Amino acid sequence: MDVPQTVTVALDDRPVAGRRCLEAGAGAGNATAGLLANGAARVYAVTNDRDHARTTRRRVGRDDGDGSDGDDGVDESDGDRLAVLEADLRAVPLPDDSVGVITAHGLCNVLDPASLSAVAEEFSRVASPGAQLVVDDYDPLPDGAAIGGLFAVENAASELARGRPALTFYPAAFLRRFFAGHGWEFERERTLLEPVPWTESHVSAHGDRAVSMAKEHPGEPCDALAATARRLATDIGSESVGRMYGLAFRFPE
Amino acid sequence: MQTRPLGDTGHDSTVMTFGAIALNWLEQEGANQLVEHVLDYGVNHFDVAPEYGDAELKLGPKLRQHREEIFLGCKTQERTYEGAWRKLERSLNRLGVDAIDLYQVHGLEYDEELDAITGDDGALAAFREAKEQGLIDHIGLTSHGDPGLILDALDRVDDLESLMFPLNPVVAGKDDDEYDYEAVLARADEKNVGTLGIKAFAGGSWPPTDELPESDRPFANWYRPVTAPDEVRERFDFAAAQGLTSVVSAGDPKLVTMILEAAADYDGMDEAAQRSLIERVRHDDSPVPEQLHH
Numbered sequence: 001m002d003v004p005q006t007v008t009v010a011l012d013d014r015p016v017a018g019r020r021c022l023e024a025g026a027g028a029g030n031a032t033a034g035l036l037a038n039g040a041a042r043v044y045a046v047t048n049d050r051d052h053a054r055t056t057r058r059r060v061g062r063d064d065g066d067g068s069d070g071d072d073g074v075d076e077s078d079g080d081r082l083a084v085l086e087a088d089l090r091a092v093p094l095p096d097d098s099v100g101v102i103t104a105h106g107l108c109n110v111l112d113p114a115s116l117s118a119v120a121e122e123f124s125r126v127a128s129p130g131a132q133l134v135v136d137d138y139d140p141l142p143d144g145a146a147i148g149g150l151f152a153v154e155n156a157a158s159e160l161a162r163g164r165p166a167l168t169f170y171p172a173a174f175l176r177r178f179f180a181g182h183g184w185e186f187e188r189e190r191t192l193l194e195p196v197p198w199t200e201s202h203v204s205a206h207g208d209r210a211v212s213m214a215k216e217h218p219g220e221p222c223d224a225l226a227a228t229a230r231r232l233a234t235d236i237g238s239e240s241v242g243r244m245y246g247l248a249f250r251f252p253e
Numbered sequence: 254m255q256t257r258p259l260g261d262t263g264h265d266s267t268v269m270t271f272g273a274i275a276l277n278w279l280e281q282e283g284a285n286q287l288v289e290h291v292l293d294y295g296v297n298h299f300d301v302a303p304e305y306g307d308a309e310l311k312l313g314p315k316l317r318q319h320r321e322e323i324f325l326g327c328k329t330q331e332r333t334y335e336g337a338w339r340k341l342e343r344s345l346n347r348l349g350v351d352a353i354d355l356y357q358v359h360g361l362e363y364d365e366e367l368d369a370i371t372g373d374d375g376a377l378a379a380f381r382e383a384k385e386q387g388l389i390d391h392i393g394l395t396s397h398g399d400p401g402l403i404l405d406a407l408d409r410v411d412d413l414e415s416l417m418f419p420l421n422p423v424v425a426g427k428d429d430d431e432y433d434y435e436a437v438l439a440r441a442d443e444k445n446v447g448t449l450g451i452k453a454f455a456g457g458s459w460p461p462t463d464e465l466p467e468s469d470r471p472f473a474n475w476y477r478p479v480t481a482p483d484e485v486r487e488r489f490d491f492a493a494a495q496g497l498t499s500v501v502s503a504g505d506p507k508l509v510t511m512i513l514e515a516a517a518d519y520d521g522m523d524e525a526a527q528r529s530l531i532e533r534v535r536h537d538d539s540p541v542p543e544q545l546h547h
Contacts, residue, residue, distance in 0.1 A: 002428045005528040006547050028544050106546030193547060194525035197533035205545050244547055
């Protein structure tokens with residue numbers, strides 16, 4: 001698979017080769033692919049989402065062992081260097097001081113503040129001295145962004161269904177100080193995307209997620225939220241707005 | 254319009270090159286008007302080929318009128334000495350000019366073709382003779398095939414002064430070697446060889462002909478182009494920002510004014526915006542559903 005430019009740029013000044021890595025929140029496997037392409041000794045891709053685990057294994061892991069070679073920059077041995085673990089990041093199934101690189105690529109925005117704090121505790125626990133932490137995420141959307149309306153509906157549906165927001169966009173300056181508070185030394189900030197292209201596929205994925213969460217909590221308000229989510233996703237189509245940033249930290253020796 | 258040195262040729266090309274295939278779709282009067290329109294924007298580099306229908310013939314009158322203002326690129330798909338000479342003379346006749354500024358090996362695709370053009374009886378032998386006789390000034394090569402082959406050509410042909418190859422955000426987002434035209438650009442820069450970008454405005458392939466017959470396509474391009482002014486502008490900016498000498502305009506005359514406007518206004522594109530465009534087209538193309546993030 002092609003490693004997205006966001007991942008390439010977020011990692012290109014980080015020492016990854018030969019290190020054991022934790023990719024926190026595997027998603028579609030993008031950062032996992034980037035870590036492997038950069039020569040990680042081993043990547044533990046941890047996610048609590050079974051579909052994401054399956055997608056990551058399929059796209060990156062080559063578990064099928066079909067022997068096809070790397071026409072995609074990921075070589076045949078990646079299956080051996082990758083472990084996809086289905087687990088809660090608030091209780092990472094790895095020992096203390098065991099990883100040299102942690103990536104949280106587009107993770108923090110799906111963690112509410114309480115979960116973010118618990119996950120940060122785990123990062124500090126599993127990080128070995130000198131470890132790298134890469135945090136890539138989105139600044140809060142500017143006022144007037146149409147997609148902000150869709151995210152608001154997604155959050156409302158999530159609050160009703162699960163009692164917590166689906167998305168929280170933490171400013172770069174906030175996460176910088178937050179991880180510093182967890183013992184990490186800040187090294188640099190980069191702009192990965194500006195504007196952020198929320199494509200039709202992103203917009204419809206967020207719309208679908210809002211609808212499915214609304215359905216978890218039957219009743220009039222959620223029916224209205226589901227209908228609004230569908231309408232907004234159609235009306236918005238796609239929108240390029242906001243900024244995705246990349247932060248890098250180092251754990252003291 | 255900005256200009257950039259075309260390698261070691263001594264010519265400074267405008268950041269947009271006019272792809273004169275667009276003239277093929279116009280009557281002579283319209284073709285004349287389009288050339289005047291392009292020149293009004295200050296474009297000084299034109300590119301044509303005998304394969305582009307009547308484009309050479311339709312370019313002729315205005316080319317002759319404005320010969321001093323136009324750096325003329327032409328090309329040949331012939332790979333042999335005899336064939337290249339024949340096509341060069343035919344192009345000179347059809348264009349009605351004494352000399353062509355840049356004559357290019359057109360559409361190199363296979364290793365055997367590189368062997369053929371570099372052989373004793375190959376096209377490049379004819380190019381060099383023509384250069385000695387003053388019929389052409391500079392030698393170039395075009396390819397939308399394997400970047401590795403273009404790199405080989407760059408190594409094997411010492412007197413190459415320009416390369417023409419695809420560069421756009423779709424290609425830039427792919428990691429495979431078969432799309433690594435960035436490596437071609439980097440090597441060409443090292444060797445001070447000029448670089449001309451094609452397919453900057455490609456949006457994707459056309460649907461299969463059983464879904465959309467060729468006669469029902471709304472544009473004359475080989476590929477489905479981007480057509481909204483903002484998209485055309487960001488595609489131009491992206492290609493120009495990669496460091497190409499010049500970006501060749503799309504082959505359909507309906508798109509040319511938008512590209513001229515973009516080229517006239519070009520003032521760079523920052524890297525985060527370039528990545529944003531790569532990321533957007535990657536997702537438009539992506540087989541992976543349900544991605545909430547980038």
